[in-house]
Amino acid sequence: MRKTVVALGAAVFAMAPAAAFADEVEIDLVLNWIAGGDHAPYYYAKQEGWYADAGIDLDIEQGKGSSMSAQKVGVGQSDMGLADLGTALVAKGKGADFVAVMNIYANSPFGMYWLKSSGIKDVKDFAGKKIGNPPWDAARAMWPALAKAVGLDADAVTWVNVQPNAKLAGLKSGAIDVTSSFYNIHHIFQRELGEDMGFFAWKDYGINPYSNSILVNAEFAAAHPEAVENFVHVTQKAFAFCVDNPDPCIDALVSANSGLTKDNELQNWALVVELMTDETSTTKGLGYFDEDRLKSDYELTETYFDIEKPFDIMDVVTNQYIDTSITVPTD
Numbered sequence: 258m259r260k261t262v263v264a265l266g267a268a269v270f271a272m273a274p275a276a277a278f279a280d281e282v283e284i285d286l287v288l289n290w291i292a293g294g295d296h297a298p299y300y301y302a303k304q305e306g307w308y309a310d311a312g313i314d315l316d317i318e319q320g321k322g323s324s325m326s327a328q329k330v331g332v333g334q335s336d337m338g339l340a341d342l343g344t345a346l347v348a349k350g351k352g353a354d355f356v357a358v359m360n361i362y363a364n365s366p367f368g369m370y371w372l373k374s375s376g377i378k379d380v381k382d383f384a385g386k387k388i389g390n391p392p393w394d395a396a397r398a399m400w401p402a403l404a405k406a407v408g409l410d411a412d413a414v415t416w417v418n419v420q421p422n423a424k425l426a427g428l429k430s431g432a433i434d435v436t437s438s439f440y441n442i443h444h445i446f447q448r449e450l451g452e453d454m455g456f457f458a459w460k461d462y463g464i465n466p467y468s469n470s471i472l473v474n475a476e477f478a479a480a481h482p483e484a485v486e487n488f489v490h491v492t493q494k495a496f497a498f499c500v501d502n503p504d505p506c507i508d509a510l511v512s513a514n515s516g517l518t519k520d521n522e523l524q525n526w527a528l529v530v531e532l533m534t535d536e537t538s539t540t541k542g543l544g545y546f547d548e549d550r551l552k553s554d555y556e557l558t559e560t561y562f563d564i565e566k567p568f569d570i571m572d573v574v575t576n577q578y579i580d581t582s583i584t585v586p587t588d
Contacts, residue, residue, distance in 0.1 A: 281314050282484040287335040288320035289469055292517070294525025295361070295441055296339075297503075297510040298495035304509040307495065311487040323469075324348065330355045330472045337474070337488070342467040342574075343395060343558045349573055350564035354475040357574040359489050359544030361496070362468035363535040366439040367396045367459040370424075370446050374453050375434055380407045380462070389419035389433030396437040399464070399561050406462045425449050440532060444524040466554040467546065468532070470574075489578040493543045500530055500586045534585050542581040546574050 288296055299317055302308055308315040318335065320326045326338035327345040331353020340348075342357060349355070371377045377386065380403070390397040397416060404411040419427050419436065425446065427433040438446065446454055459465065471492070478485050499506035503526050511517045537547050548571065555570040 281309075281312050282481050283314045283316070284308075284336045284484065284488060285316045285318060287318040287326045287329050287338040289323045289326050289339040289341065290320045292317075292319060292510060292514040293441075294507065294510065294522035295469070295529040297506040297522065297526055298492065298499045300513045301499060301506040301509040302491055302495035304513070307491045308488070311491050313484060313488055313491070315488075327353055327355070327472060330474050333474050333476060335474070336477045338472045339469055340472055341395065342470045342554065343399075343562070345470065345472055346555065346558045346570070346573070347562045347564060349568060350566050352566070355472040355573075356475055356478055357470045357472050357546070358478075358485060358578045359471040359492065360467050360538075360546055361470060361544070362529075362532045363538045364468075364532045365458070365460050365465045366441055366468050366532055367399075367437060367464070368440045368443065369435055369437050369457055369459070370428065370450070371435045371455040372428055372450065372453050373455045375431075375455075377434065377455055380457065381409055383435055384409060384413040386434035387415045387417045387432075388435045388437070389417045389424060389427045390437055391421060392418050394437065396459075399557070402557060402561060403459055403462060403464050406464055441525055441528045443528050444521075464557075465550075466557055467550065471544075486578045489544070490580045490583070493580055493583040496533065497543055497583050497586055499526070500533075503527070530585075534587070538585040539587050540584065542576070542579045543583050543585050545576050545579050545581065 286299065292300070299315075303315050303317065320339065323340035323344040326335070327340040327348035329335040330338035330340070331348055339361065342360065345353070345355070345357065369380065377383065401411040404413075417427075417433050419433060424433075424436040424438060428436060428450070440458060443456070446456070471489070473485055503523055507519050507522045507526060510522055511519050533543070537545050551570050551574055558564060559567070
């Protein structure tokens with residue numbers, strides 16, 4: 258079944274008339290962060306010439322966080338970008354002009370980590386404990402939503418400012434009792450904490466907003482609708498291919514980015530596949546947004562973040578470019 262789905266998507270793409278790609282369009286894609294396993298499909302598709310065959314001259318730029326990438330796309334400094342959708346919605350409220358055309362993380366990557374030896378068994382044991390996070394962390398801002406979902410007083414915990422690269426050390430030393438992190442580096446926590454690692458995903462308690470998504474500058478989308486559609490179709494095809502064929506995709510990533518190791522990025526990619534996979538992405542299209550979830554995400558963002566100028570979420574997110582024949586492969 259997996260091979261059939263990917264082959265179908267490839268066949269649909271291959272049937273596009275050559276004349277449609279006569280005029281090459283340059284696209285600058287800014288990542289949400291420095292390149293890692295979750296970005297492998299872009300590098301593989303570029304290496305294999307899939308974007309070029311679709312009339313796209315793609316430049317991939319390293320990122321410095323979702324806020325930065327959303328802002329760059331919103332003001333036209335980058336044509337496209339990858340950003341956490343909630344973070345992007347906050348930027349939209351401040352005037353960033355973009356449209357989200359495809360989600361990558363259909364599931365929220367938010368997770369909580371602690372040491373079992375601390376006596377903590379589940380989230381209700383967080384009361385009276387110290388949670389270490391950077392002050393700007395999105396999970397920290399959304400903590401009241403999780404606390405409400407599990408019946409815990411949001412003020413029952415103490416927040417401690419901790420830099421992202423100090424979370425593990427803080428847990429090990431006892432300086433903090435709990436921290437949050439993105440699930441795509443779950444394997445690093447497992448490696449460092451072993452059987453003493455405690456964990457739960459926010460989505461297990463119903464807090465599951467869309468996360469990393471592809472944004473397109475609104476002016477660029479209006480001027481180059483065909484290029485946007487071709488980019489989305491190639492990217493869908495690449496992600497579907499890499500689910501079934503991770504090795505060549507990670508090889509392409511590592512080849513293009515010094516300092517990465519294949520083993521670590523393969524583990525990262527396996528976790529990304531979990532984040533990509535839900536009922537919608539496996540039936541309606543890889544990257545397809547569910548309207549009811551989008552409305553819920555907007556309400557969540559509006560409640561816990563500052564949306565300066567409210568807007569209709571359906572004016573900001575679209576499925577019009579998604580090839581519904583390309584879905585996340587399943588066994």
